[in-house]
Amino acid sequence: MYKLAINREQIWNGCILASIAHAVMTAHYPDFSFEQSWDGINYNVQDGAGIRGTITFHDRIIVAAFRKEQSDRLYNSDLTQTAIRSLHKAPPAVHAIAKSETFHCLLDEVDGQTIPLITALFYGVSDDFVSNDSLVDLFEHGAEIIQTQLLGCTDEAIKHWHDYYEMTQEQSDLVLSLFHRKLQNPKSVIRISQEEATSIGLVNAEGIDECRESLEELGIIYPM
Template structure:
């Protein structure tokens, strides 16, 4: 097993920042709404190039699993065993969370069976992140999709999201405001004012609806 140089709080902050930036900017890019979502304790991320992943934040445990359709592991005979092998030495609590939460988002059909198909996985227990893969192999086989999230809440991470979504300064400021409010009161509903909603730049019905749905996954409510 490899011990990974990942900080739990930093990783959490990076995922929250990413999904808020995404939710705000789906107003302008509704066709990319599939790229990020939040479902209960599960953060889902994917791109249009065949890579997807789910990160489960469960109390003190984190389980992150990925499937990269370009990975050579997809062509190996032992693909059906990847999830089991990745969790072979994991504590029982990690295994249970992975099977009941994380891997449920990575199911696929193989030989007439619906099973979790992944190409790499890591988990955190007692503050330590570990994996059967080192960080280079993790990135090669799917985890590269969360490279920006692993930066946490940093100027570099925010700059990447600004560039990716071509944010205005007003949109960037709103994302940061929502990020800080979410961290301070994670379980409290956040209601945007009309002035804040106007900063998003809501322009069409499809964008408004996608933005509303993405924000509501985070407990953030647009004005009617």
């Protein structure tokens, strides 16, 4: 098993920052709304090019699993077990969370059986993150999709999302404002003001609907 240089707070911050940036900018890119979403404690991410993953945030435990269609592990039962082996020595609570939460978006039918079809996996209890793969191998087999999220809310991550979505300064400022409000009151509903909504620059009904839906997954309410 490999110990991974992953920080719990940093990955949480990175996922929140990424999903707020995504939610705000779906106003302009509704066709890409599928790339990031939240389902309760599960952060789901995919790139439309064959990589998808789910990160489950459950109290002190984080479980992250990924599927990369181009990985040589996919559909090879021996190689697929490389990822599953990461759970062999995990505490029972990690097994339970992986089965009940993380694997749900990664199930597929193979030889008549519905199984989690994954190519990379890691988990952490408190700040002790481990995997059967090194970080390099995790990235090779799917975890590269969260490379920016692993940076947390650093200048590099902020610049990445600013450039990725071609944000205006007003949009970038709003994303950071919502991010800090979310961290200060993670379980409270956050309401966007009319002035903030205007700064998003909504352009059509589809964009409005996708933006509102993505924000609501984060407990952020866009004004009617």
